Amino acid sequence: MDPVRYRILGTTQALRSDGTSVPVGGARLRALLTVLALRPGRTVPVSVLVDEVWDGDPPADATGAVQALVGRLRRALGAGAVASVDGGYRLTAAPDDIDLHRFERLVADGVRALSDGDPAKAAGILDDALALWRGPALADLPDRTAEATRAQARRLDALRARHTAALALGQADQCLPELTALCDA
Incomplete structure (x- = not known):
């Protein structure tokens, strides 16, 4: 198979x-x-x-x-x-066959690229990581509080890094709608 x-x-x-x-x-x-x-x-x-x-x-x-x-x-x-x-x-x-673990690896790679001074590379990697999300993490677990909270916190870290990369690339105007929505949430 x-x-x-x-x-x-x-x-x-x-x-x-x-x-x-x-x-x-x-x-x-x-x-x-x-x-x-x-x-x-x-x-x-x-x-x-x-x-x-x-x-x-x-x-x-x-x-x-x-x-x-x-x-x-x-x-x-x-x-x-x-x-x-x-x-x-x-x-x-x-691990890379599972979206959560792939997400975590990509976020680490994106953050590393950002700290290495390559915001364009970081933006691409972080976009790939964030695209893996299709809804609430671990939606099919009866009690998913602890693991899902950790995953959601990591997602927020990825969003923060992605917006940092966008700002470094001079794309502040593209960040504003999403940042406003995050603040409202």
């Missing part, structure tokens, strides 16, 4: 390399994928999956329910997408 990219900056989605959507139906299945995508390549213990997918209200057979969800996720994404590891599961994706 083709490599899959994951989007969690908005409603959780999986996309094939050609951009077609992989159907990942059901709120719990999307929540499971979101939890795994937050930690690509790392083992997520079953207890953490239960806590985050069911938000403190797990089913009687939580371990069995997680196994069933993982089975459904594998059928949707491909058998190799989710690895079974002692005590948990691991999404077999690289």
Whole structure:
């Protein structure tokens, strides 16, 4: 099966390399994928999956329910997408295959370009990073407060850096509408 990219900056989605959507139906299945995508390549213990997918209200057979969800996720994404590891599961994706992690890398690159005195390069990179956002971060997690707040703070950092780059490029007039909207919010 083709490599899959994951989007969690908005409603959780999986996309094939050609951009077609992989159907990942059901709120719990999307929540499971979101939890795994937050930690690509790392083992997520079953207890953490239960806590985050069911938000403190797990089913009687939580371990069995997680196994069933993982089975459904594998059928949707491909058998190799989710690895079974002692005590948990691991999404077999690289961090750059997940929009949140790609966003964080691009923001770091953009901020570095800005501090290196290259506002044009920074603007392009930061535009790419901000374009990854499609809605509220981690929208499919039942309790997304802490992680989503951190992601939103990072988004504001990216916007601040992007406007700094625009000002350095003499584009203050282009910043004003968005800065006004941010102040109003």
